[in-house]
Amino acid sequence: MKFQFNLVVLWMQLGVGVESAVENAITAIYGQFVVLGCSFTVSDKSSLDKLFITWQRKNAENIVHSYYYGGDQLENQDPQYAGRTSLFLEELKNGNASLKLQKLTFQDSGSYECYIDYKPKPDPSFVSVNVVAHYDEPILEITQKLSSCLLSFKSRGYPKANASWYKGANLSHSLSSKDSSYTSEDGFYWVQSKMEINVTEKHSSYTFVLRNPALNQTISRTVHLLNLESITGTYHPPNNYPLIASCIILMLLVIFVLFCSYSSTQLRRQEMLMVN
Template identity: 35%
Template sequence: MLWLFFILYISSRTAAFKVTVPTSRLVAVRGQSTVLGCEFTPYSSLDLSTLVVTWQKKKGDQVVHSFYYQRDQLDRQNLNYWNRTSLFNTELKKGNASLRIEAVGPYDVGEYVCLVSNSQGTDKAQVQLEYGAFYTEPRLSIWISGSNVTLQYVAEGFPKPEVLWLDDQGQNLNHNTEVIEGPNGALGLYYVRSSYVTQDPTVNATFILMNKLLNQHLQRPVNLIYGENNTRCGASRLAVFLSIMCCLLFVSMVILLLKLPKNHCKATQRGQVS
């Protein structure tokens, strides 16, 4: 019977020790830091000399960060994480084994394993890290060729966005959208170029870009009037301007002609006196 109680005692201690993660899926933003949460069952007499915390990336069993013998052990750390990771060492006695990663990039995407071991037992938990980049402010270009007008927006971000063009009634407009991976060699970015072509002299369109991973919603309205009406208007303004200039020229010539006889008479009188 004693051996049965011993097994039950050991089992109860092992079962009492648990490693958990606050969330099994985490989204990190390009260039920013992120914290992979991990907690283990603490106890009052925790001795850090028996504590081992290891973070690994599941793919390839890459060592991301290790702690044992009461200090960080980074000799076996994967070079991609060099000088970019840290634990909250002062929180270890409270059961906090969370990992901080600086300057997140696309190579950090994957499943991570938090493994904790001490005199109370051993357990592990997993967290999936995803990556996104907020799209830049869309840049607008406009080309007019004959009766065609082309509106084009470009922006960079990650992942692939959803792009819409809507008219003033909220109806979808036909458009052409290109998504190019890695513009100018930039890893983890998509270059989006979206254009809408119309022959309507009055343009009321709205460009919409959505990055659902990061809950980003960009909406940019475009209002443009061009074509024959503008040409006629411009011609009318030119005609008015030319008419005014002709009138001013005519008045100037009349004034000049009126002054000429007086000056001529004065010159004749001087000649007679002399």
């Protein structure tokens, strides 16, 4: 039932009809699967052994999936798609030539062409796939300086997201920040946003917002800070200097008495040795 639900939703979204050369667009999630819709008119179910289906990248020669002689023919399949493609074989008799592509990567983004050789022969259909990824829970780093505090949030996703900082819960005016991003080996974007503030108020709060428009994803996190003195634990010298001074003097006196006693004992021993 879950499979049937996904298939129906995608067909409703695409409004597929290969007679039309309109390119349909799908936003797909990294690591999941997508169904590329394609259909044809079945004239005679007994003639399906003459059906020829080819899925390939638009304006490219690399084969994504082939079907003919009544079965899948994957000898010439691009290795990039090996083990990740399948047709709905039980649906061919109903004119459904849709392709299921699993374990999506960012390299799967692009346009796909569905070519069918069958009577009546339909026009090729095109589907555009955009693979995106949700951003992870942001990693917060706080660096305390002498008179300021550096707040930094970092997160991973795709495509490049927008980062903003705000004072408190007021999201109408963004604050100045230093943003950077880079692409990791697996194709993900790492977005980092830093903001340095002077902690002068008794209590301060700042809100970090990360927006990924491709998935309509918004992550909002608020950081509450105490004043600088509370954060750093500023050391206040004790005000009981007289007591400390007295203890130091007493310790010196004890050391002096012990030294005198030791010297007197040594002197008497030397006198006794001289008498003997």
